[in-house]
Amino acid sequence: MAFPGNVPSDEKLAVIIDEMMTKHYKPDEPGASIIVTRKGKPVFRKGYGMANMELGVKIEPQMVFRLGSITKQFTTVCILMLMEQGKLDLQDEITSHLPDYPMQGHHITIEHLLTHTSGIKSYTSIPEFQKMMRTDLSLEELVDSFKPLPMEFAPGTRYNYNNSAFVMLGLVIEKISGIKYADFLKKNIFGPLDMQNTWFDMPNPIIPGRVSGYQVAGDKFENCDYISMTLPHAAGSLASNVDDMAKWDAALYTKKLVKQESLKKAWTPYTLQDGTSTGYGYGWAVSHFQDHNMIAHGGGINGFVTDGFRFPDEQVYVCILTNCARGIPDDLAFKIGAITVGKPYQEPRAIPFDPVRYEHYQGVFRLQYMEYTVAVMAENDKLYVTMPGEEKEEIFPVSDIEFASKNSITRYRFAFDETGKVNTITVMGFYGPGMVAEITDQPLPMRV
Numbered sequence: 303m304a305f306p307g308n309v310p311s312d313e314k315l316a317v318i319i320d321e322m323m324t325k326h327y328k329p330d331e332p333g334a335s336i337i338v339t340r341k342g343k344p345v346f347r348k349g350y351g352m353a354n355m356e357l358g359v360k361i362e363p364q365m366v367f368r369l370g371s372i373t374k375q376f377t378t379v380c381i382l383m384l385m386e387q388g389k390l391d392l393q394d395e396i397t398s399h400l401p402d403y404p405m406q407g408h409h410i411t412i413e414h415l416l417t418h419t420s421g422i423k424s425y426t427s428i429p430e431f432q433k434m435m436r437t438d439l440s441l442e443e444l445v446d447s448f449k450p451l452p453m454e455f456a457p458g459t460r461y462n463y464n465n466s467a468f469v470m471l472g473l474v475i476e477k478i479s480g481i482k483y484a485d486f487l488k489k490n491i492f493g494p495l496d497m498q499n500t501w502f503d504m505p506n507p508i509i510p511g512r513v514s515g516y517q518v519a520g521d522k523f524e525n526c527d528y529i530s531m532t533l534p535h536a537a538g539s540l541a542s543n544v545d546d547m548a549k550w551d552a553a554l555y556t557k558k559l560v561k562q563e564s565l566k567k568a569w570t571p572y573t574l575q576d577g578t579s580t581g582y583g584y585g586w587a588v589s590h591f592q593d594h595n596m597i598a599h600g601g602g603i604n605g606f607v608t609d610g611f612r613f614p615d616e617q618v619y620v621c622i623l624t625n626c627a628r629g630i631p632d633d634l635a636f637k638i639g640a641i642t643v644g645k646p647y648q649e650p651r652a653i654p655f656d657p658v659r660y661e662h663y664q665g666v667f668r669l670q671y672m673e674y675t676v677a678v679m680a681e682n683d684k685l686y687v688t689m690p691g692e693e694k695e696e697i698f699p700v701s702d703i704e705f706a707s708k709n710s711i712t713r714y715r716f717a718f719d720e721t722g723k724v725n726t727i728t729v730m731g732f733y734g735p736g737m738v739a740e741i742t743d744q745p746l747p748m749r750v
Contacts, residue, residue, distance in 0.1 A: 318641055375599055422448070444532070497546040551612060
């Protein structure tokens with residue numbers, strides 16, 4: 303491995319990255335495509351695993367994957383384009399462009415939508431979404447599906463990741479421009495940047511190199527559940543390859559699309575009314591982690607998990623696109639980027655801790671504004687956590703209230719009431735104040 307402060311040669315870097323990717327993606331399983339660039343030039347590019355398990359087709363780096371929520375940064379730039387053209391202001395109330403949207407007594411702005419601080423309920427977090435997942439809806443019908451839902455909080459007072467907000471931004475783009483969201487992207491971004499392998503991903507068109515998506519079923523893989531791609535829309539319906547994503551990243555250092563002053567707005571963390579930073583700008587997360595300044599975003603959609611990490615100080619970009627809904631590649635993307643700039647990730651160290659105390663940290667916690675729970679349980683003198691859709695993982699103490707993951711950079715911060723009983727856990731990643739989960743009275747899962 304490289305030592306802190308030493309940038310490895312391209313040859314050494316290729317060996318390191320290949321070892322890391324090979325460890326994560328097996329040749330006979332769904333896999334990934336990766337590109338690493340420095341100042342716009344590729345320094346590593348390769349595919350791993352299977353693009354189609356039924357046909358025995360291997361992944362090549364030029365193949366096309368669904369991006370999921372990486373789509374949001376493209377939607378953001380579309381909004382900034384319209385802002386620069388004088389066709390909207392970020393402080394416009396949404397009824398300036400969507401006049402029939404019920405404000406429920408609040409003032410909701412375009413900026414609130416961009417920053418996930420609108421308080422509008424995210425349609426993907428409601429139980430009914432699973433039932434509607436196969437249904438094709440027009441953009442107007444999709445917005446109508448969550449219009450009646452009550453607000454979760456007053457705009458600007460809290461951060462809660464929100465797909466409804468970006469679907470609404472897609473509708474704003476269509477209302478102002480007079481053309482479909484997909485056509486706006488093609489005309490204003492994909493065409494000018496020669497992104498010939500980036501698409502609004504619908505099932506009927508022939509998309510050369512489009513890979514199949516998979517999910518884990520027990521100890522096997524299966525084809526991913528179907529989702530109508532009309533539903534993610536401007537929040538997550540794009541597909542691309544790593545080469546086009548590298549073109550996209552390179553363009554963001556220029557004024558080809560929008561001014562740098564506009565992008566600076568997008569890359570400035572939004573501050574809530576109480577002064578708390580969300581760690582999220584417009585369509586991108588913004589972070590400072592272990593002496594790295596980063597602008598990043600991931601995506602997750604049926605059969606696919608993706609991540610793109612920008613290290614703007616060094617102009618390094620890492621994009622990993624995967625075709626299986628398991629795990630999150632952001633840790634891997636970050637660690638590869640950190641090595642590329644010569645400042646590798648420093649693993650946290652465990653402090654001495656009496657395992658008997660682990661029982662005081664146990665519980666089933668519900669994430670605020672979501673239907674998901676986080677389970678924390680002691681087992682064989684170790685502490686484990688189970689996040690939604692993930693296998694249990696061991697966590698270890700780095701302080702009396704904070705635990706680190708054995709497998710990722712995620713931290714878990716516990717809070718206790720005056721009697722010493724745990725009442726909340728905050729799940730912290732690369733950016734923001736973290737996701738708060740409150741203790742429930744649910745029993746711990748059965749030990750296996």
